[in-house]
Amino acid sequence: MRQKKIGKEHITIQDVARAAGTSPSSVSRVLTGNANVSDEKRQAILDVIAKTSYRPNLLARSLKTRSTQFIGLIINDILNPFYGAIVRGAEDRASESGYALILSNTNEQADLELADIRLLRDKSIDGIIVAPSGANSEILQQCMDDGIAVVQIDRHSEDLNCPTVILDNYAAAYAATKHLIDQGFQRIGFIGYALGQKSMVDRDRGYRAALKDAGLEANRADVVLVDFTVESIQSQISDRFSSQDRPQAVLAGNNRITIALLSALRDLSLKIPKDIAVVAFDDLPIFTLLAPPLTAVAQPAYEMGRVAVELLLAQLSGKAQPPYEPVVFPGELVVRASSQRLTV
Amino acid sequence: MRQKKIGKEHITIQDVARAAGTSPSSVSRVLTGNANVSDEKRQAILDVIAKTSYRPNLLARSLKTRSTQFIGLIINDILNPFYGAIVRGAEDRASESGYALILSNTNEQADLELADIRLLRDKSIDGIIVAPSGANSEILQQCMDDGIAVVQIDRHSEDLNCPTVILDNYAAAYAATKHLIDQGFQRIGFIGYALGQKSMVDRDRGYRAALKDAGLEANRADVVLVDFTVESIQSQISDRFSSQDRPQAVLAGNNRITIALLSALRDLSLKIPKDIAVVAFDDLPIFTLLAPPLTAVAQPAYEMGRVAVELLLAQLSGKAQPPYEPVVFPGELVVRASSQRLTV
DNA sequence: ATGAAAGCGCTAACAT
DNA sequence: ATGTTAGCGCTTTCAT
Numbered sequence: 001m002r003q004k005k006i007g008k009e010h011i012t013i014q015d016v017a018r019a020a021g022t023s024p025s026s027v028s029r030v031l032t033g034n035a036n037v038s039d040e041k042r043q044a045i046l047d048v049i050a051k052t053s054y055r056p057n058l059l060a061r062s063l064k065t066r067s068t069q070f071i072g073l074i075i076n077d078i079l080n081p082f083y084g085a086i087v088r089g090a091e092d093r094a095s096e097s098g099y100a101l102i103l104s105n106t107n108e109q110a111d112l113e114l115a116d117i118r119l120l121r122d123k124s125i126d127g128i129i130v131a132p133s134g135a136n137s138e139i140l141q142q143c144m145d146d147g148i149a150v151v152q153i154d155r156h157s158e159d160l161n162c163p164t165v166i167l168d169n170y171a172a173a174y175a176a177t178k179h180l181i182d183q184g185f186q187r188i189g190f191i192g193y194a195l196g197q198k199s200m201v202d203r204d205r206g207y208r209a210a211l212k213d214a215g216l217e218a219n220r221a222d223v224v225l226v227d228f229t230v231e232s233i234q235s236q237i238s239d240r241f242s243s244q245d246r247p248q249a250v251l252a253g254n255n256r257i258t259i260a261l262l263s264a265l266r267d268l269s270l271k272i273p274k275d276i277a278v279v280a281f282d283d284l285p286i287f288t289l290l291a292p293p294l295t296a297v298a299q300p301a302y303e304m305g306r307v308a309v310e311l312l313l314a315q316l317s318g319k320a321q322p323p324y325e326p327v328v329f330p331g332e333l334v335v336r337a338s339s340q341r342l343t344v
Numbered sequence: 345m346r347q348k349k350i351g352k353e354h355i356t357i358q359d360v361a362r363a364a365g366t367s368p369s370s371v372s373r374v375l376t377g378n379a380n381v382s383d384e385k386r387q388a389i390l391d392v393i394a395k396t397s398y399r400p401n402l403l404a405r406s407l408k409t410r411s412t413q414f415i416g417l418i419i420n421d422i423l424n425p426f427y428g429a430i431v432r433g434a435e436d437r438a439s440e441s442g443y444a445l446i447l448s449n450t451n452e453q454a455d456l457e458l459a460d461i462r463l464l465r466d467k468s469i470d471g472i473i474v475a476p477s478g479a480n481s482e483i484l485q486q487c488m489d490d491g492i493a494v495v496q497i498d499r500h501s502e503d504l505n506c507p508t509v510i511l512d513n514y515a516a517a518y519a520a521t522k523h524l525i526d527q528g529f530q531r532i533g534f535i536g537y538a539l540g541q542k543s544m545v546d547r548d549r550g551y552r553a554a555l556k557d558a559g560l561e562a563n564r565a566d567v568v569l570v571d572f573t574v575e576s577i578q579s580q581i582s583d584r585f586s587s588q589d590r591p592q593a594v595l596a597g598n599n600r601i602t603i604a605l606l607s608a609l610r611d612l613s614l615k616i617p618k619d620i621a622v623v624a625f626d627d628l629p630i631f632t633l634l635a636p637p638l639t640a641v642a643q644p645a646y647e648m649g650r651v652a653v654e655l656l657l658a659q660l661s662g663k664a665q666p667p668y669e670p671v672v673f674p675g676e677l678v679v680r681a682s683s684q685r686l687t688v
Numbered sequence: 689a690t691g692a693a694a695g696c697g698c699t700a701a702c703a704t
Numbered sequence: 705a706t707g708t709t710a711g712c713g714c715t716t717t718c719a720t
Contacts, residue, residue, distance in 0.1 A: 012713055023691045028715055036689055059412065059468045060713035063403050063696050070446075078435070079428045088423050091449055100463060102414075103447045105435050119444065124403045262633050286628075289606050291635035356697055367707045372699055380705055404697035407712050 072120035089305025110135035149315040163311035172331030173206030189222030192253035233260040249277035292337035416464035433649025454479035493659040507655035516675030517550030533566030536597035577604040593621035636681035
């Protein structure tokens with residue numbers, strides 16, 4: 001390990017005190033905004049700080065105060081624009097309050113998630129925002145017991161009572177499916193993850209409920225539950241839709257699945273919406289540029305990220321107390337051409 | 345501020361030492377892998393640690409060792425998939441070595457960048473990876489003088505000698521432009537940022553050089569330099585391309601500009617490549633799904649993120665020494681339909 | 689209002 | 705090989 005601060009020494013609060021002809025405690029009082037300092041003394045200290053461009057060591061402060069102003073954010077994959085928008089919102093809100101964001105990707109692996117949580121805890125972060133796999137509720141509960149603020153986002157693991165920010169997945173999937181039914185489609189499929197996450201389960205439920213309320217039924221063959229790897233998603237979809245015996249319309253459970261679906265349909269030379277209509281869950285700007293433009297359920301991901309930090313800060317300041325009620329955002333169905341029934 | 349660790353006290357290295365009938369130093373030796381501990385003693389300590397599930401306080405360790413295992417990553421916008429991929433690569437590589445990533449978005453604002461750098465420094469991070477605006481080289485140099493490792497990515501600010509990871513923007517833009525020339529297009533435009541960043545300037549230079557080498561010239565009217573806000577990009581492009589007097593082909597300077605360009609062309613009902621051919625700088629998976637699929641310069645962004653961390657770690661371990669030579673990645677031109685000249 | 693002193697939890701000389 | 709000691713730089717009682 002190389003030497004740090006070669007030559008010039010660190011300026012510490014001691015140095016400032018000496019230069020200002022006072023004690024470290026008074027400097028600390030000025031730094032932390034404590035009132036009990038005379039005006040002359042305060043000014044002298046401020047002058048020295050300005051002249052030396054002294055900066056307090058936040059690490060040392062944190063060790064003493066037990067507050068690091070760090071928030072950990074644990075998500076699947078920052079490359080997924082949905083999570084990207086969450087991170088953006090969270091970062092913007094966090095930095096407004098002087099908090100820094102530590103980012104961890106889990107790639108949907110529960111063991112990585114566990115390692116991330118442990119590391120964050122060991123680093124004494126003040127809070128954790130997590131889109132939980134559901135497998136690590138125990139350690140998250142321990143974190144809360146230890147005074148670490150925890151907020152769940154996107155997915156709601158019910159064995160953990162903490163502030164939560166989610167979409168009304170059930171209602172949004174219901175509305176998307178109903179839209180397809182209203183277009184006159186009778187046989188409607190759904191493509192989701194097999195992983196059993198709460199958000200995906202709720203979308204599946206909403207989809208089935210809409211069918212049922214319309215006197216239809218989910219054809220077993222039309223519900224495809226894929227795993228997380230991209231290749232397999234696409235091949236599973238291709239397999240299912242290559243025969244003539246396929247649904248007239250399909251709801252894609254998230255943006256990753258949507259991309260895989262579009263690729264598969266292109267490879268099968270199936271036209272949207274003539275051969276098969278498509279609604280995407282989660283809207284992306286580029287969906288408007290596709291041919292045809294994609295009907296999608298828009299999620300306020302940026303705002304959800306902001307609110308997650310908001311809830312976290314409320315928890316830290318003691319303003320929020322258990323039991324916590326989930327904050328539920330509505331999805332918005334944006335109808336474009338991909339879901340329109342072509343009248344012959 | 346609420347109480348932390350209510351009820352159960354912290355377990356510290358002292359507690360472990362007491363329970364194992366030894367001293368804090370020996371526990372610390374076991375923790376840090378120091379050899380000078382007898383096997384029996386080591387085992388006794390390990391047993392206590394396992395039984396109590398003791399975890400060392402990394403904050404306290406950092407205060408002592410002057411190493412936090414934190415890396416700050418400062419970029420424009422995590423929502424831009426190019427930066428998203430960089431972050432992903434950086435995070436993956438960092439976590440492999442036990443480092444955590446602190447993320448900051450600057451939104452292309454130099455003052456935010458400055459504030460981010462200051463905060464990171466005050467938090468005693470070990471290193472900073474930055475896609476620099478160019479305006480804050482001075483404080484970055486100070487950081488390096490203070491022993492903080494600094495790595496530049498995507499953009500190369502030459503008044504700062506530190507490890508750098510960039511694309512060969514000149515060559516890539518040259519190749520993209522030459523491709524259009526080879527297709528038979530004579531009047532070729534370029535859309536870039538007016539901000540004067542090194543990477544964009546180099547793309548502009550490559551574009552002009554390719555034209556010149558082919559005996560062509562950049563029509564002043566065909567080079568559009570836009571500012572950063574999305575709306576204005578689109579309206580500036582619309583203004584320029586609405587008349588018949590427009591280039592036959594255009595190179596978009598980055599993915600943000602590409603999206604704006606595609607929107608503008610759609611609104612003008614201009615067909616690609618019939619009315620205007622398009623090459624994008626920076627490739628995105630979804631570009632293959634557009635109609636027509638987009639020709640693009642692919643950048644190895646994920647790998648660039650990984651290498652940036654690699655260079656940072658080399659700097660920290662003292663393996664790398666100044667002067668630092670930039671690591672230059674080649675761009676790859678992926679030819680698809682959007683740049684093909686239609687033979688009549 | 690001010691300073692002295694203790695200590696946050698850890699590591700690293702320094703003795704032995 | 706092991707323990708004792710002295711900090712890292714800060715905040716915060718506790719006296720005065």
